[in-house]
Amino acid sequence: MQQLKLTYDKKCECRVCKQSFTTKKLRSRFVRAAEFDSDFCPNYADATTNPLLYHINTCPHCGYSESEEFSPYFPPGALDLIHSKIAKAWIPQDFCQDRSIHAAVSTYKLAIYCGTLKREKHIIMAGLQVRLAWLYRNMKNDIQEQRFLKLSLKEYLESYMSDDFKGSSISETRIFYLIGELSRRTHQAEQAVKYFSKVIELQNRSTEPKLIEMARERWYEMRQDQKTAAN
Structure with missing residues (x-):
């Protein structure tokens, strides 16, 4: 009997270049957190079963990166900015296969840049920053963990002050x-x-x-x- 793989293929269409691509996602049956830190960072006995690695979809054609929480709406000028700052400078890379933690870190940084250019809600940006901090925690990189915890905190404060968390799952x-x-x-x-x-x-x-x-x-x-x- 063939053994079920950890990941499956998910079809996506890039909202920027409109090209289709297939990316990996982790099967939910393999996701079993052993425990959670006090800031909700999940800890897994097997690092390869961490769904945080696959949270971001990165288009291999233009580099546009987003999470499922991103809005489909692009404010005026945002698409042009993403084309000029990301797509035109994109050196083709494929983050659509099984991901290492280092590859996952790169996808989060791309998504944070895209979210900034797209002016995503503070609550969305806070979620990206804290997840990236958790990955650095797993890598035992205290300096980068502290950097992204502080950035996430700033976004959560902005979200609370502007009420943009209302209507979200938070x-x-x-x-x-x-x-x-x-x-x-x-x-x-x-x-x-x-x-x-x-x-x-x-x-x-x-x-x-x-x-x-x-x-x-x-x-x-x-x-x-x-x-x-x-x-």
């Missing part, structure tokens, strides 16, 4: 928690405590009690650390 409770947790991880203690407190204040009307409990745990840990440091 609730108010979750965005407060993420701002608090990314602030904690980037050593911005005062801001972390502020946003963890906001999560706890939502306890009577939130439908996510697990997040409330996680925020309490982080808040308590930070208070204990502050007391220890003071002594």
